[in-house]
Amino acid sequence: MPSSDLSAPAPTVQVGDVALRGVTKSFGAMTAVRDLDLDVRSGEFLSMLGPSGSGKTTVLRIIAGFEDATAGEIRIGGEDVTRTPPHLRQVNTVFQDYALFPHMTIAENVAYGLAVRGRSRADRTAAVTEAIAQVRLGHLADRLPHQLSGGQRQRIALARALILRPRVLLLDEPLGALDKQLREEMQIELKRIQREVGITFVFVTHDQEEALTLSDRVAVFNEGRIEQIGTAREVYEYPQTEFVARFLGLSNIIPAALAERLTGRAQVVSVRPERVRLLDADATVPAGDISVPGTVAEVVYTGPTTRVLIDAEDGLRLISETQNTHHPAADVLVQRGDRVRVAWTADHAAALPETTA
Numbered sequence: 417m418p419s420s421d422l423s424a425p426a427p428t429v430q431v432g433d434v435a436l437r438g439v440t441k442s443f444g445a446m447t448a449v450r451d452l453d454l455d456v457r458s459g460e461f462l463s464m465l466g467p468s469g470s471g472k473t474t475v476l477r478i479i480a481g482f483e484d485a486t487a488g489e490i491r492i493g494g495e496d497v498t499r500t501p502p503h504l505r506q507v508n509t510v511f512q513d514y515a516l517f518p519h520m521t522i523a524e525n526v527a528y529g530l531a532v533r534g535r536s537r538a539d540r541t542a543a544v545t546e547a548i549a550q551v552r553l554g555h556l557a558d559r560l561p562h563q564l565s566g567g568q569r570q571r572i573a574l575a576r577a578l579i580l581r582p583r584v585l586l587l588d589e590p591l592g593a594l595d596k597q598l599r600e601e602m603q604i605e606l607k608r609i610q611r612e613v614g615i616t617f618v619f620v621t622h623d624q625e626e627a628l629t630l631s632d633r634v635a636v637f638n639e640g641r642i643e644q645i646g647t648a649r650e651v652y653e654y655p656q657t658e659f660v661a662r663f664l665g666l667s668n669i670i671p672a673a674l675a676e677r678l679t680g681r682a683q684v685v686s687v688r689p690e691r692v693r694l695l696d697a698d699a700t701v702p703a704g705d706i707s708v709p710g711t712v713a714e715v716v717y718t719g720p721t722t723r724v725l726i727d728a729e730d731g732l733r734l735i736s737e738t739q740n741t742h743h744p745a746a747d748v749l750v751q752r753g754d755r756v757r758v759a760w761t762a763d764h765a766a767a768l769p770e771t772t773a
Contacts, residue, residue, distance in 0.1 A: 432455045432456055432457045432458055433456050433457070433458045433459075433492065433493055433583055433584050433616040434454070434455070434456035434479055434490075434491070434492055434584055434616070434618065435454070435455050435456075435489075435490075435491040435494075436452055436453060436454040436455075436475070436478075436479070436488065436489070436490055436491075437453055437488055437489045437491075438451050438452070438453065438487060438488040438489065439451070439452045439453075439454075439475070439478060439485050439487070439488030439489070439490065440452070440485065440486045440487040440488055441471075441474050441475075441478060441483060441485055441486050441640075442486045447640055448469075448471050448474045448640055449471045449474050449475055449478070449485075449640045450471075450639070450640040450641050451487075451488075451641075452471075452475065452488070452640070452641060452642060453642075454475070454635065454642065454645075456584070456616060456618055457616070457632075457633075458616055459614050459615070459616055460616060460617075460632040460633060461607065461610050461616075461617045461619065461630055461631050461632045461633075462616075462617070462618050462619065462631060462632065462633050462634075462635060463619045463620075463621055463626075463627040463630060463631040463633075463634050463635070464476065464618065464619070464620050464621075464635050464637060465621055465622065465623075465624065465627040465634050465635065465636050465637065465663075465664075466622065466636060466637030466638055466663070467622060467638070467663065468622065470637035470638050470639060470640070471637050471639070471640040471641070472620050472635075472637045473588060473589075473620050474640075475637075476509075476586050476588055476618065476620050478490060479492070479507065479584070479586060479618065480502055480505070480507055480509050480586050481497070481500060481501055481502035481505050481507075482502060484499075485498060492505055492506050492507065492583060492584060493506055493583050506582055506583035506584065507582050507583065507584045507585070507586055508577040508578075508580055508582040508584075508585055508586070509577070509585075509586040509587075509588065510573050510574055510577050510585065510586070510587045510588070510590045511573075511588050511590065512588060512589045512590055512591075512592045512593055513593075514561070514569045514570060514572070514573040515573065516561040516569060516572060516573060516576075517561075518560065518561055518562060519560075520560075520561075521557065521558050521559065521560060522548065522553065522556055522557050522558070522559055522560075522561070522564070522572050523544050523548065523557040523558065525561065525572060525576055526544045526547050526548060526572060526575050526576045526579055527540045527541075527543075527544045527579075528576065529576060529579060529580045530543060530544075530579060530580070533580075543579055544557070544579065545557075547575040547576075547578060547579040548572075548575055550575060550578070550609060550612065550613065551571040551572065551574055551575045551605075551609060552571070552605075553568060553571055553572065553575075556568065565598075566593060566594050566595075566598065567594060567598045567601065567602050570590055570591065570594070570602060571602075571605065573590070574590070574606070574609065578609075578613055578615065581615075582615065583615070583616065584615070584616045584617075584618060585615050585616065585617050585618070586618050586620075587606075587617060587618070587619045587620065588620050589620055589621055589622070590606075590619075591603065591606075591621075591626065592621075599626070603626060603629050603630055604629075606630060607629070607630050619631070624663065624664050624665055627648070628648040628652060628664075629648075631647075631648055632647065633645060633646060633647055633648075634646065634647070634648055634651050636651060636659075636660050636663065636664065638659050638663075643656070643657050643659050643660050644656045644657065644660045651664055652664050652665065652688075653688075653766065654766050655667070655686055655766060655768060656768065656769060657768060658684065658686075658768055661686035661766070661768060665688065666688070666689045666735055666737070667686045667687070667688055667689075668686065668687040668688070668689065668692060668734050668735055669684065669685075669686055669768075670684065670685045670686075670687065670732070670765070671684060671730075671732070672684045673730075674729075674730050674732060675765075678706050678708070679706060679762065679765075681767075683767050683768070683769075684767070684768045685765040685766060685767050685768065686765070686766045686768055687734075687760050687764060687765045687766075688764070689723065689735040689736055689737035690737050690738070691760050691761070691764040692734060692735065692736040692737070692758055692759070692760050693736065693758070693759045693760065694724060694726075694736050694738075694749070694750060694756050694757075694758065695707070695756065695757040695758075695759055696756070696757065697709060697755040697756055697757055698757075699757055701757065701759050704761070704762055705759050705760065705761055705762065706759065706760055706761075706762055706765065707757050707758060707759035707760075708728045708729055708732070708734075708757070708758050709728065709729065709755070709756075709757050709758075710726040710727055710728035710729070710734065710755075710756055710757070710758050711726065711727050711753065711754070711755055711756070712724060712725070712726055712750050712751065712752055712753060712754045712755075712756055713725045713726060713727045713733065713752065714752060715750060715751060715752060717740075719740070720739065720740060721737050721738060721739055721740060722737070722738055722740055722749070723735060723736070723737045724736045724737070724738075724750060726756060726758050728758060734758050736758060
């Protein structure tokens, strides 16, 4: 009898849990995914991040078997599943729509997959108890879905998927319907659950902060291709293309011509707003720092931070963002129209090697 122990580590293989090679997907004249290669490591949390229409959800559906690849190969656990139907793949999927059966209790919803597979009542009961406890909702096992909050229903949908012990769990924007506070709480819960069960998670989102918060690695999609893949720190601090720099949070893109005058190197660079300092117009800049004069165009108070937009030389608009650590009653540091000097440490500028001048 298969074990119901959800905390046991997922099986691992050297080739990784998911491998895509040369995957292309076309819908008539429109190509949604273009010659894509991707490896998902065993037990990792990988997020596929990108704007609408970038191909990330199509890739998820191809891995699940809901879409057939026009070309290429899909392997799960080393097995070629390119033409394998969805129900025979070692994956399960959690959608934004919880799709819980309204007439069934929470325990019955979670047990449904095991019942379909013919598991005994005793075995189902033990597995369900453990699965619901894993998502910390054991006290709600006898309730109906409409008696739960959105976040609780999403956790039950997760428990229902995990109880079948898939090699890979696919998540298609599962937190998209939740409000901001609940969504942030669920992000922490989701990462905790993934860490405890040890199953490979492949997560689709268009929310940059969500991807950075949750992921071991992030694959940034654009126009059916992966622009960059790496840890959250790597893709944020060291973007490899201008698209990644602009899409992942805010970024100041310094054109090659201006960068050459400032640094002596004709290479487009990206500087994150939190790395940009505002100084008095006549302030002395430490040796080795880069600086340009400018005029404050706008001051935006966001609560935890203040964002200042500066019109600098050559028509360049820069953004500086600082934490609001001063006393709330203190005067604002700058106002529109103030002349300032914008500075950053040279090491904080990331070159964009694939961006041409």
